[in-house]
Amino acid sequence: MSHVIEVDYQFPAGVDAARQAQAIAIGQTAGSWDARFQHREAQLRGHLAELRDIRSLPSGRQLVTIAFPAENVDGRMGSLLTMIFGKYSLAGPAKVMAIRLPVDYGQACRFGLAGIRKKLHVAERPLIMAIFKPALGLSAEDHAEILAEVAMAGLDIIKDDEILPNLPSAATLARWEACVPIIEARRDRTGRDLLYAMNLSGDARQVQDLARQLVARGANALLLNVLTYGFPILEALAADPEVNVPIFAHPALAGAWCAAPDHGFAYPALLGTVMSYAGADAVLYPAHYGSLPFPETDEQGIVQALRARDVAPVPSAGVHPGMLSAILKDYGKDVILNAGTGIMDHPMGPASGVLAFHEGLERWQDGASWQLSDLPAGPLRAAVEKWGNA
Amino acid sequence: MSHVIEVDYQFPAGVDAARQAQAIAIGQTAGSWDARFQHREAQLRGHLAELRDIRSLPSGRQLVTIAFPAENVDGRMGSLLTMIFGKYSLAGPAKVMAIRLPVDYGQACRFGLAGIRKKLHVAERPLIMAIFKPALGLSAEDHAEILAEVAMAGLDIIKDDEILPNLPSAATLARWEACVPIIEARRDRTGRDLLYAMNLSGDARQVQDLARQLVARGANALLLNVLTYGFPILEALAADPEVNVPIFAHPALAGAWCAAPDHGFAYPALLGTVMSYAGADAVLYPAHYGSLPFPETDEQGIVQALRARDVAPVPSAGVHPGMLSAILKDYGKDVILNAGTGIMDHPMGPASGVLAFHEGLERWQDGASWQLSDLPAGPLRAAVEKWGNA
Structure with missing residues (x-):
């Protein structure tokens, strides 16, 4: 990945954070990873997100950092929010704690x-x-x-x-x-x-x-x-x-x-x-x-x-x-x-x-x-x- | 109120639902109700929302129905969501359970x-x-x-x-x-x-x-x-x-x-x-x-x-x-x-x-x-x- 968008997700105690991280990394990028698509694997692989970190918090919750390729989105907030938490927001308790964007992402303020x-x-x-x-x-x-x-x-x-x-x-x-x-x-x-x-x-x-x-x-x-x-x-x-x-x-x-x-x-x-x-x-x-x-x-x-x-x-x-x-x-x-x-x-x-x-x-x-x-x-x-x- | 928008708010156990209802009815309409505004009371009163019902749920939560004058909003969703749950969403735990709109509100589907x-x-x-x-x-x-x-x-x-x-x-x-x-x-x-x-x-x-x-x-x-x-x-x-x-x-x-x-x-x-x-x-x-x-x-x-x-x-x-x-x-x-x-x-x-x-x-x-x-x-x-x- 040349430019990445890093997102920290927090999961409550009892959730298998590593498994959820995987669900995000595939489900919110390729969307599906079936044997049938192996002939397109090279094309798809560049869009997959990666797990960067999992750590436990004092509250018993876990914090997971996922890196998404910036090329998956169009530089705007609608596609960004859809990618990082669109369908996944429906998958069970999870909270987006931080979003780290490339400096030239989006729209800088004019004033x-x-x-x-x-x-x-x-x-x-x-x-x-x-x-x-x-x-x-x-x-x-x-x-x-x-x-x-x-x-x-x-x-x-x-x-x-x-x-x-x-x-x-x-x-x-x-x-x-x-x-x-x-x-x-x-x-x-x-x-x-x-x-x-x-x-x-x-x-x-x-x-x-x-x-x-x-x-x-x-x-x-x-x-x-x-x-x-x-x-x-x-x-x-x-x-x-x-x-x-x-x-x-x-x-x-x-x-x-x-x-x-x-x-x-x-x-x-x-x-x-x-x-x-x-x-x-x-x-x-x-x-x-x-x-x-x-x-x-x-x-x-x-x-x-x-x-x-x-x-x-x-x-x-x-x-x-x-x-x-x-x-x-x-x-x-x-x-x-x-x-x-x-x-x-x-x-x-x-x-x-x-x-x-x-x-x-x-x-x-x-x-x-x-x-x-x-x-x-x-x-x-x-x-x-x-x-x-x- | 000629046309009303009814909203059901649910509060967790322990919240003073009657008091919150009052906060919504004034805070999300006139926004402020000070003695200083008494000379404009007639103008303001028509915009206030009204408490219609409070009931307890089996879960221990309470459900409150508030009626807003439809004239407070412009017939669109942006102003509706801002009125019913804009600033108030920041006031403590509350969940909008139902919204009942006049039939001619908003935009009917074309197909x-x-x-x-x-x-x-x-x-x-x-x-x-x-x-x-x-x-x-x-x-x-x-x-x-x-x-x-x-x-x-x-x-x-x-x-x-x-x-x-x-x-x-x-x-x-x-x-x-x-x-x-x-x-x-x-x-x-x-x-x-x-x-x-x-x-x-x-x-x-x-x-x-x-x-x-x-x-x-x-x-x-x-x-x-x-x-x-x-x-x-x-x-x-x-x-x-x-x-x-x-x-x-x-x-x-x-x-x-x-x-x-x-x-x-x-x-x-x-x-x-x-x-x-x-x-x-x-x-x-x-x-x-x-x-x-x-x-x-x-x-x-x-x-x-x-x-x-x-x-x-x-x-x-x-x-x-x-x-x-x-x-x-x-x-x-x-x-x-x-x-x-x-x-x-x-x-x-x-x-x-x-x-x-x-x-x-x-x-x-x-x-x-x-x-x-x-x-x-x-x-x-x-x-x-x-x-x-x-």
């Missing part, structure tokens, strides 16, 4: 964190991102009204809630048109852009058409629920010269793929490796400090995989200003701080939610204390009084 | 079993389908050679193996061009078409372009790995007037979505309901008689959901002629019998694999015995001697 920073003219500090809330029930004008509240407070990025599709009551294009004047006014006054990652929806053709229409009208970022829409849509958008804006990847449905102990994928393999080789510029995932139960080691694994490909990590879900010192200690400056209710439900209003983040960033840069008693009256203190101080 | 029968001019008997094997390593010419062996034996449908993408060594268009003369010769001699469900691959745009190119060159069926490529691609293909051929949906990766006891989806919800509302004409899934461990009740649930939408059920994986009487007892005539090695590895060659199925169908129609000792020498007996008699 990543550096490109997003460049668009925003913010080089040195973490970026601050908000989410339109409530998710459903807002008109296009409501979106503009909310955006106006946060834009002048120094927000860098805002995104749709992932559950808001292209609805007649708040059509995606109408939301963009309503928000354009706010973004332009902000640019005129501050010289800085504000990215609005607009949620894509529809069937595959509609998603792509909507993305092109939005970008043609000046939209400057997109949001895609990659697991409910499919990696091939992300790949197509990231390769489309008419869609030349950063793409934010949302992890909706990731629990269905990853949360089970002995099935599916490890979070870092899916939200780190596969996302970053499919062209995402920024990837959202639950922060372990946040409102969703998420293992810290999975978060670390995701961040490592994303940063290896220059993709922006976006810890999310329940992020609020009081959490800032903990996040910054782990991440440093190269992170996008994404808060929904942590900005929109700030007791003094959304603008103060953004100001609280800026205030927190300044304290962090100055090495100032985060003790509630040391915080002066203002947005940060009000946030910490409401949500606490992680 | 289904009746349309496939019409194309094949086979009204009364089960259809016989083969899979090109080995999966990788065959050239376009090898495909034609194999097809020639089975075409005149009376095969109805053949499909690519799902792991074969558009590779330089056997490009999809080249495979089609190589096989066209065989299909035309068969039509000339018998008056009957043979469908070749060609595997689609690439990014989303490439998949759609490839489908259009194939159909423009006369291709008469397509195969899509729906879970590794995404439901929105299936929806787009099924809605595309330029892709007016039956689409066979493959369940690759379904185990990652469905096999865990307390995470993901129940197989019938995903491979039955979602597939049939996303436009699939025929859906493959493991037969419980076959080589993959698959619960009989899940198979029955899938079949029921598919037939309710006129979609062809295709029990697969390890199907061989000796299994025929068991399958026919369960399915009757309205089924597609899909065999890979069960045809290609027949001891007398692939043509005899097809003949064995026909011989078996005739015995079934005649009510003849399937005991090995009662079988005359020939393809069926040879198959039963090799693979047994389920």
